[in-house]
Amino acid sequence: MKSEGINFALxxxxxxxxxxxxxxxxxxxxxxxxxVKKAEVHGMSQRGGSVTxxxxxxxxxxxxxxxxxxxxVLIAFEKLEAAxxxxxxxxxxLALVNDYAIEPLSxxxxxxxxxxxxxxxxxxxxVTQHAYWVKGIEIAEALGNSRxxxxxxxxxxxxxxxxxxxxxxxxxxxxxxxxxxxxNRRAFRAGREAVATAV
Amino acid sequence: MKRLLSGNEAxxxxxxxxxxxxxxxxxxxxxTEILEAFAPYPGVYAExxxxxxxxxxxxxxxxxxxxxxxxxxxxxxxxxxxDALFAAAMTGAEAGLVIISADDPSxxxxxxxxxxxxxxxxxxxxxxxxxxxxxxHDLTLAAFDLSEQFDTPVLLRMTTRVCHTSSxxxxxxxxxxxxxPGKYPRNLTKYCMVPANAKKxxxxxxxRVAEIAAFAETFAGNRIEWRSSDLGIITGGVAYNYAxxxxxxxxxxxxxxxxxxxRKLIRExxxxxxxxxxxxxxxxxxxxxxxxxxxxxxRPENLLPEPPYPVTKEIFPxxxxxxxxxxxxxxxQAGLLPGGENGGLALSMAGLPIRPPVLCPGCPHxxxxxxxxxxxxxxxxxxxxxxxxxxxxxxxxxxxxxMGASVGVAHGAAxxxxxxxxxxxxxxxxxxxxxxxxxxxxxxxRSNVITIIxxxxxxxxxxxxxxxxxxxxxxxxxxxAIEIEPLVxxxxxxxxxxxxxxxxxxxxxxxxxxxxxxxPAVLITREECALLxxxxxxxxxxxxxxxxxxxxxxxxxxGCPAILKSEQLxxxxxxxxxxxxxxxxxxxxxxxxxxxRDAILFRNQVQSKQIPQEAA
Ligand SMILES: Cc1ncc(C[n+]2csc(CCOP(=O)(O)OP(=O)(O)O)c2C)c(N)n1
Ligand code: SF4
Ligand code: SF4
Numbered sequence: 081m082k083s084e085g086i087n088f089a090l091x092x093x094x095x096x097x098x099x100x101x102x103x104x105x106x107x108x109x110x111x112x113x114x115x116v117k118k119a120e121v122h123g124m125s126q127r128g129g130s131v132t133x134x135x136x137x138x139x140x141x142x143x144x145x146x147x148x149x150x151x152x153v154l155i156a157f158e159k160l161e162a163a164x165x166x167x168x169x170x171x172x173x174l175a176l177v178n179d180y181a182i183e184p185l186s187x188x189x190x191x192x193x194x195x196x197x198x199x200x201x202x203x204x205x206x207v208t209q210h211a212y213w214v215k216g217i218e219i220a221e222a223l224g225n226s227r228x229x230x231x232x233x234x235x236x237x238x239x240x241x242x243x244x245x246x247x248x249x250x251x252x253x254x255x256x257x258x259x260x261x262x263x264n265r266r267a268f269r270a271g272r273e274a275v276a277t278a279v
Numbered sequence: 280m281k282r283l284l285s286g287n288e289a290x291x292x293x294x295x296x297x298x299x300x301x302x303x304x305x306x307x308x309x310x311t312e313i314l315e316a317f318a319p320y321p322g323v324y325a326e327x328x329x330x331x332x333x334x335x336x337x338x339x340x341x342x343x344x345x346x347x348x349x350x351x352x353x354x355x356x357x358x359x360x361x362d363a364l365f366a367a368a369m370t371g372a373e374a375g376l377v378i379i380s381a382d383d384p385s386x387x388x389x390x391x392x393x394x395x396x397x398x399x400x401x402x403x404x405x406x407x408x409x410x411x412x413x414x415x416h417d418l419t420l421a422a423f424d425l426s427e428q429f430d431t432p433v434l435l436r437m438t439t440r441v442c443h444t445s446s447x448x449x450x451x452x453x454x455x456x457x458x459x460p461g462k463y464p465r466n467l468t469k470y471c472m473v474p475a476n477a478k479k480x481x482x483x484x485x486x487r488v489a490e491i492a493a494f495a496e497t498f499a500g501n502r503i504e505w506r507s508s509d510l511g512i513i514t515g516g517v518a519y520n521y522a523x524x525x526x527x528x529x530x531x532x533x534x535x536x537x538x539x540x541x542r543k544l545i546r547e548x549x550x551x552x553x554x555x556x557x558x559x560x561x562x563x564x565x566x567x568x569x570x571x572x573x574x575x576x577x578r579p580e581n582l583l584p585e586p587p588y589p590v591t592k593e594i595f596p597x598x599x600x601x602x603x604x605x606x607x608x609x610x611x612q613a614g615l616l617p618g619g620e621n622g623g624l625a626l627s628m629a630g631l632p633i634r635p636p637v638l639c640p641g642c643p644h645x646x647x648x649x650x651x652x653x654x655x656x657x658x659x660x661x662x663x664x665x666x667x668x669x670x671x672x673x674x675x676x677x678x679x680x681x682m683g684a685s686v687g688v689a690h691g692a693a694x695x696x697x698x699x700x701x702x703x704x705x706x707x708x709x710x711x712x713x714x715x716x717x718x719x720x721x722x723x724x725r726s727n728v729i730t731i732i733x734x735x736x737x738x739x740x741x742x743x744x745x746x747x748x749x750x751x752x753x754x755x756x757x758x759x760a761i762e763i764e765p766l767v768x769x770x771x772x773x774x775x776x777x778x779x780x781x782x783x784x785x786x787x788x789x790x791x792x793x794x795x796x797x798x799p800a801v802l803i804t805r806e807e808c809a810l811l812x813x814x815x816x817x818x819x820x821x822x823x824x825x826x827x828x829x830x831x832x833x834x835x836x837x838g839c840p841a842i843l844k845s846e847q848l849x850x851x852x853x854x855x856x857x858x859x860x861x862x863x864x865x866x867x868x869x870x871x872x873x874x875x876r877d878a879i880l881f882r883n884q885v886q887s888k889q890i891p892q893e894a895a
Contacts, residue, residue, distance in 0.1 A: 093634065094636070106283055106445060107283065110281075110283060110447065115446070115447065116283065116445075116446060116447065117411070117444055117445070117446045118283070118444065118445040118446075119440060119443065119444040119445075120443050120444075121387045121388075121439065121443060128634070128636055128637045128639065128840050129634060129635060129636030129637070130634045141446070142520040142521070142523040142524040143520045143521055143524045143602065143603045144411075144440050144444040144446075144517070144520065145440065145602040145603065147602065147603040147604045147607075147621065148604055148621060148625060149621060149624070150603075160631065160632070160634070161634070163631060164628065164631055164634075166626065167624060167625055167626045171624075183840075183843055184632050184633065184634040184637075184840070185637050185670075185838060185840045186632045186633045186634065186635070187632050188672070188835055188844070189670075189671040189672050189838075190632065190633070190671075192630070192631070192632040192633075193632070194632060195630065195631065195632075199630070203626065206624075206626060207624075207626075226862060
């Protein structure tokens with residue numbers, strides 16, 4: 081674990097649960113003794129727009145915004161958004177991508193097609209070789225609820241960051257409503273295993 | 280105890296600690312969560328007013344009655360409330376009165392990026408401008424004391440990044456126990472601003488500003504952090520963070536109060552550093568005042584390329600929000616930082632499809648725009664989710680200015696003699712906010728404007744707040760919902776019809792009928808926003824029957840994100856068939872009504888298909 085801190089950028093599509101994921105990371109940072117800033121732009125409540133959230137851990141955090149090229153970790157809940165925002169990641173940084181597409185309406189209205197996987201991979205590769213693809217929706221659906229995909233991704237992240245698993249669990253318990261806790265614990269573990277086996 | 284709070288939550292917490300009794304206002308990003316977070320605290324009264332002007336009048340009224348109060352709104356809300364602001368600036372009050380304005384640099388969800396610090400100077404009231412959640416907490420507490428000490432309303436000016444960034448806050452121990460206020464004042468010279476009294480008040484408020492400026496010299500929110508004497512940065516608000524991050528060596532004068540300025544403190548600071556600059560977001564608000572003091576600010580040797588508009592901000596941009604990259608680049612161009620590149624490379628977005636917000640799947644606004652597009656009439660729009668009716672392929676909204684403008688703007692075209700029939704569209708919350716006087720104008724002065732009130736039973740755009748049509752208050756008390764149709768009839772409209780918003784044929788027929796006459800009319804389309812919990816319970820994804828669909832693409836014209844092109848092609852036309860994403864579709868049936876080949880199953884058809892399967 082780097083003592084100087086970690087910058088996380090979370091990106092996705094409105095309605096995908098980026099907020100819960102960034103809340104969990106913020107709480108975790110505090111438990112680990114960091115100063116924390118978590119910046120979200122929310123407003124338009126419609127589903128369907130790009131959403132981003134910036135989360136910074138450090139001894140003392142000033143700017144709420146992560147400058148381009150300075151995120152250590154990019155967590156993308158949708159793969160086109162991973163490609164769109166990849167340049168926030170520092171070269172060689174860690175990209176964790178939910179292997180899931182939500183086609184924007186603009187594909188129909190403008191004729192710009194949804195990029196193929198090859199193009200997405202290439203774009204990510206311009207910034208980093210450390211990209212992990214996780215089938216978050218499939219895994220969550222197999223557990224009974226596609227909405228837990230965000231926690232699957234957090235589980236995957238936990239396998240890649242060298243942190244005490246019990247800390248994660250304590251935060252999940254604090255942040256997730258009791259009736260969904262068991263599902264989310266399972267989702268977390270499944271995500272962790274998905275990456276552990278891939279690494 | 281430290282807790283992670285957003286700036287908005289920090290305001291709410293501090294207001295509670297300060298013993299505030301009343302909070303009012305109107306939703307608007309990025310301010311909305313202030314009142315939402317304040318409402319659950321014990322011992323407080325919190326409400327959504329129908330608009331910001333009413334909200335501020337309410338806060339003023341509570342403060343006249345000797346109770347601490349605030350009004351919270353987004354920056355443009357203060358335009359609506361500005362009459363009340365200027366009145367309160369003249370009278371002062373009996374207890375602390377704070378106006379919270381949340382500005383939106385870079386317009387993440389706004390129509391402009393006005394800098395509301397200007398309002399403080401305009402109205403001669405102090406302005407506090409916090410940098411993060413702790414600062415917000417501390418300055419909110421200070422604002423109430425300041426208000427009482429100088430008998431003035433105080434403007435607490437926040438910005439999106441402060442409102443919506445969470446950081447740790449040291450909470451105060453508990454709620455201040457304020458003494459019971461005395462009898463309601465009967466002080467005419469102070470509270471009746473007729474000309475004779477107002478004439479005496481004006482010089483008094485100018486003196487008040489001078490006194491506050493003297494106080495600002497030692498105010499704890501204004502502080503100098505001495506580091507290197509090479510560069511001194513005068514800053515306020517969120518920009519303080521960028522000063523610290525990008526210029527870690529520089530000395531900093533952090534102004535928690537940006538109006539009126541502590542002139543001695545500024546001179547002292549400027550005198551002890553070699554170069555002094557001002558780092559602030561948006562207007563050169565501090566910068567211009569400092570120049571007027573005759574202090575020479577650092578000027579880059581080769582001045583930056585002149586922007587094509589007049590501006591006295593020489594180093595940092597006037598438009599858009601700051602961030603570390605912008606500040607660093609500007610600092611480099613001005614010779615304040617060694618040359619170099621920013622980390623990472625900027626990749627071009629070419630080839631990536633854009634993802635702007637769109638009306639949700641199942642949005643009840645969709646059907647009206649589908650019909651309006653077909654009719655091809657000019658549509659004067661308003662602010663809310665329904666503004667998205669302008670987006671392709673619905674493409675059925677031609678003006679959007681400020682809240683409540685649709686009806687007046689349509690009426691203006693009509694009375695000016697525009698040949699086309701104008702339709703105004705407005706949401707339920709916006710109707711209560713500011714459309715009622717405009718509708719009175721239409722019906723009384725007799726123009727032929729057709730108004731559609733899109734009643735989705737909630738204030739949608741800002742995240743589902745209650746409004747006078749929902750029957751519930753901000754503090755979750757049941758109340759009597761105001762029915763829109765009888766209200767509109769009472770204004771004098773004869774042609775008023777309410778239809779279910781998903782009923783495409785009814786909307787089309789009503790509008791076409793009205794087009795034949797020349798009378799003003801109001802159509803109310805009613806259906807819950809598809810994201811409300813009660814609506815979610817009814818979600819039922821529809822299905823396309825692939826042997827009936829021939830890829831005609833008509834259903835794509837409703838612009839629903841749940842309708843996709845499938846990989847399967849029609850053997851005759853060779854066009855992709857329609858496909859409905861079951862994770863997104865709500866089953867609103869708008870597309871099914873539009874399909875000429877009955878290829879999209881209606882809800883009852885989907886249900887009757889499902890039952891035998893489940894039984895099997
Ligand atoms: C003066 C002003 N106050 C507040 C806002 C923020 N705001 C934008 S849209 C909106 C409400 C829209 O609600 P409604 O009219 O019911 O339409 P919906 O979004 O539900 O479709 C608000 C409060 C604003 N833009 N201007
Ligand atoms: S939030 Fe509700 S009103 Fe707004 S676009 Fe979505 S469905 Fe429509
Ligand atoms: S029924 Fe049709 S228009 Fe409505 S949400 Fe489903 S796909 Fe979209």
